[in-house]
Amino acid sequence: MDFKQIALEYVKLYFTCHPEELPKDREKAFKEMSRLYTNYKNKLIESAHKKSEDFFSDKF
Structure with a gap:
């Protein structure tokens, strides 16, 4: 899943619950x-x- 799909699922869940x-x-x-x-x-x-920056800062 990409960020757009995940965000869409969050919106669906939010308005289903509220x-x-x-x-x-x-x-x-x-x-x-x-x-x-x-x-x-x-x-x-x-x-x-x-998270990506943190990962690479630890490696280099």
């Missing part, structure tokens, strides 16, 4: 899902980048 957080208006709901997806994706990328 349906009250999803706005009733379709456009607002889409914007909220997009915002959350972007946040998750960025956090995953930052985490992987940091």
Whole structure:
């Protein structure tokens, strides 16, 4: 799985567990899902980048 798929799964899980957080208006709901997806994706990328830097800093 790549970061986009993982982030999408996080969004699905979040709104499945917290349906009250999803706005009733379709456009607002889409914007909220997009915002959350972007946040998750960025956090995953930052985490992987940091782990990669830490791994290589130990080796060299």
